[in-house]
Amino acid sequence: MPELVFFSGTMDCGKSTLALQIEHNRSARGLQGMIFTRDDRAGEGKLSSRLGLVTDAVEVADDQDLYAYLVEHLSQGGRADYVIADEAQFLAPGQIDQLARVVDELDIDVFAFGITTDFRSKLFPGSQRLVELADRVEVLQVEALCWCGARATHNARTIGGEMVVEGAQVVVGDVNQAEDVGYEVLCRRHHRRRMTAATARASALSPDVLPIASA
Numbered sequence: 048m049p050e051l052v053f054f055s056g057t058m059d060c061g062k063s064t065l066a067l068q069i070e071h072n073r074s075a076r077g078l079q080g081m082i083f084t085r086d087d088r089a090g091e092g093k094l095s096s097r098l099g100l101v102t103d104a105v106e107v108a109d110d111q112d113l114y115a116y117l118v119e120h121l122s123q124g125g126r127a128d129y130v131i132a133d134e135a136q137f138l139a140p141g142q143i144d145q146l147a148r149v150v151d152e153l154d155i156d157v158f159a160f161g162i163t164t165d166f167r168s169k170l171f172p173g174s175q176r177l178v179e180l181a182d183r184v185e186v187l188q189v190e191a192l193c194w195c196g197a198r199a200t201h202n203a204r205t206i207g208g209e210m211v212v213e214g215a216q217v218v219v220g221d222v223n224q225a226e227d228v229g230y231e232v233l234c235r236r237h238h239r240r241r242m243t244a245a246t247a248r249a250s251a252l253s254p255d256v257l258p259i260a261s262a
């Protein structure tokens with residue numbers, strides 16, 4: 048039975064790498080995929096991984112009907128044996144419904160990849176719809192780690208290394224961007240305390256936390 052699968056996790060946990068591996072293994076066996084993405088850091092119409100791999104993809108527009116797009120593609124003699132949708136958190140809820148329809152009415156597997164929650168730990172609307180509709184939600188096996196060594200479960204937005212909680216939900220960016228707006232993955236404890244690697248380092252160096260010598 049074809050499935051809608053949501054591979055979810057924090058930023059930097061290997062989602063795009065897995066998407067590229069699925070694409071590679073299937074195309075090596077003569078299958079042809081339809082690859083959708085939206086706002087990848089590598090630029091328009093790209094699906095890229097931090098491991099350096101990149102492939103071309105269809106850049107999804109705001110009001111694009113993904114079901115209609117596939118029907119049109121197939122009716123013009125194109126093939127689509129499976130669908131990959133990266134950065135799926137940026138898709139509109141209606142577009143996730145269209146992907147579910149692709150599975151149910153066109154009998155095509157859809158593999159969606161995305162972060163579940165934003166920098167305020169609120170669900171992205173597209174991810175919420177995926178959790179509601181997916182046949183399976185898969186958490187990636189390679190865990191991203193918080194600076195403390197615990198599994199990272201949350202995404203923080205940082206400016207100059209400090210966590211911020213105000214701003215637009217969507218700001219395309221990357222981890223390890225200390226100077227500018229960037230992101231850092233944290234465990235829940237440190238996300239709640241707004242404690243990033245930089246602020247933890249700074250407080251460890253602060254005289255306030257040095258052990259007091261007994262007089």
Ligand SMILES: Nc1ncnc2c1ncn2[C@@H]1O[C@H](COP(=O)(O)OP(=O)(O)O)[C@@H](O)[C@H]1O
Nearest residue numbers: 057058059060061062063064065095096097098
């Ligand atoms: N230099 C490197 N050597 C080995 N693995 C790396 C390197 N850089 C990144 N990675 C791996 O790539 C993962 C990020 O992959 P990516 O597909 O870009 O993540 P996502 O799409 O989830 O944001 C990291 O968690 C890490 O395991």
Ligand SMILES: Cc1cn([C@H]2C[C@H](O)[C@@H](COP(=O)(O)O)O2)c(=O)[nH]c1=O
Nearest residue numbers: 058059162165166202216217218219220
């Ligand atoms: C937490 C958060 C992230 N984003 C953006 C930042 C990146 O461009 C993507 C995530 O890409 P990745 O391949 O999973 O690293 O999402 C955002 O716009 N808003 C947020 O709150």
